Amino acid sequence: MRALFLSAVANIIAITVAYSGELVVGFQDRQVSESGYAVFVLPGEAVEFELRSAGSARFAASVGEVEATSDSSWRWVAPSESGSFGSLSISALSGTATLQLNVFVLIPASEMQNGRVGDFRIDNYPSGSPRPDVSTYLPPLGFVEVTEANRDINISPHFQIGQFVSKQEGDWPKYVAPGPKLYEKLEQLLYAVRDQGFAAETLHIMSGYRTPYYNRAIGNVQFSRHIYGDAADVFVDIDNDVYMDDLNRDGVINVTDAATMAKWLESISDDPALEPLEGGLGVYDSTQYHGPFIHVDSRGHVARWGLREF
Numbered sequence: 001m002r003a004l005f006l007s008a009v010a011n012i013i014a015i016t017v018a019y020s021g022e023l024v025v026g027f028q029d030r031q032v033s034e035s036g037y038a039v040f041v042l043p044g045e046a047v048e049f050e051l052r053s054a055g056s057a058r059f060a061a062s063v064g065e066v067e068a069t070s071d072s073s074w075r076w077v078a079p080s081e082s083g084s085f086g087s088l089s090i091s092a093l094s095g096t097a098t099l100q101l102n103v104f105v106l107i108p109a110s111e112m113q114n115g116r117v118g119d120f121r122i123d124n125y126p127s128g129s130p131r132p133d134v135s136t137y138l139p140p141l142g143f144v145e146v147t148e149a150n151r152d153i154n155i156s157p158h159f160q161i162g163q164f165v166s167k168q169e170g171d172w173p174k175y176v177a178p179g180p181k182l183y184e185k186l187e188q189l190l191y192a193v194r195d196q197g198f199a200a201e202t203l204h205i206m207s208g209y210r211t212p213y214y215n216r217a218i219g220n221v222q223f224s225r226h227i228y229g230d231a232a233d234v235f236v237d238i239d240n241d242v243y244m245d246d247l248n249r250d251g252v253i254n255v256t257d258a259a260t261m262a263k264w265l266e267s268i269s270d271d272p273a274l275e276p277l278e279g280g281l282g283v284y285d286s287t288q289y290h291g292p293f294i295h296v297d298s299r300g301h302v303a304r305w306g307l308r309e310f
């Protein structure tokens with residue numbers, strides 16, 4: 001017990017030192033040090049925020065109510081209006097460091113009627129679990145209401161909520177089960193891509209969240225991570241032609257480019273920061289419907305498929 005406690009303290013100190021000079025904030029079992037991440041909350045839910053870097057900070061909220069619980073922690077209560085959104089700002093009292101977070105107040109899953117939120121069909125989530133870790137397969141507690149007004153809001157520094165909406169038919173609003181760990185993992189993948197000399201501003205999300213209804217319609221497996229919001233099929237697309245780029249620089253674009261992208265993600269999997277983001281990684285070849293891509297998810301345990309060496 002004592003050893004566990006000491007190791008947890010050591011981790012926090014190591015992370016704080018690594019980000020020295022920036023603000024590091026913990027909330028909801030997460031820790032962020034960059035602006036642009038989103039906080040997903042149920043209406044009226046209280047969230048504890050804690051400053052984990054040195055110094056003191058002030059906390060400002062465009063929505064909801066905030067009270068300081070110490071000089072480095074706050075209790076913020078989300079607005080009661082589901083579907084609303086706003087921002088939080090944590091600023092260092094000395095220096096210029098500021099951390100801006102976006103807020104999405106979820107539509108509670110309990111508001112679904114006949115498998116729908118409004119006109120948008122979601123359908124029931126499968127019961128049970130294909131694995132002993134049942135918590136990974138619990139239905140989402142709520143959904144982000146994505147509209148033309150908020151689709152361009154960031155959920156992480158380089159990704160917007162609109163990139164993750166299901167391709168199923170229907171008008172706005174659409175609904176997305178949030179996957180904060182997935183978004184952190186995609187940021188890490190993007191950094192790995194940039195480290196290889198590809199100046200991508202984001203990754204192309206071919207498929208992000210899928211409702212159980214849509215997932216079944218396209219014939220996918222029942223417990224697909226896409227229905228839990230923590231999976232995405234992605235590729236690098238700097239030239240913006242909605243097709244994978246030539247990542248291994250061999251003059252052709254094929255499955256070896258997807259395998260190259262998978263290799264880059266695997267190459268950073270030893271990073272302790274990625275350990276809580278562990279999950280699935282699959283390589284897919286092109287078909288007549290799509291180009292090569294990789295599947296990435298943060299299901300919490302290792303799953304690999306389609307990986308290959310060239």
Ligand SMILES: [Ca+2]
Nearest residue numbers: 237243244245
């Ligand atoms: Ca391309």
Ligand SMILES: [Ca+2]
Nearest residue numbers: 246250252253
């Ligand atoms: Ca290639």
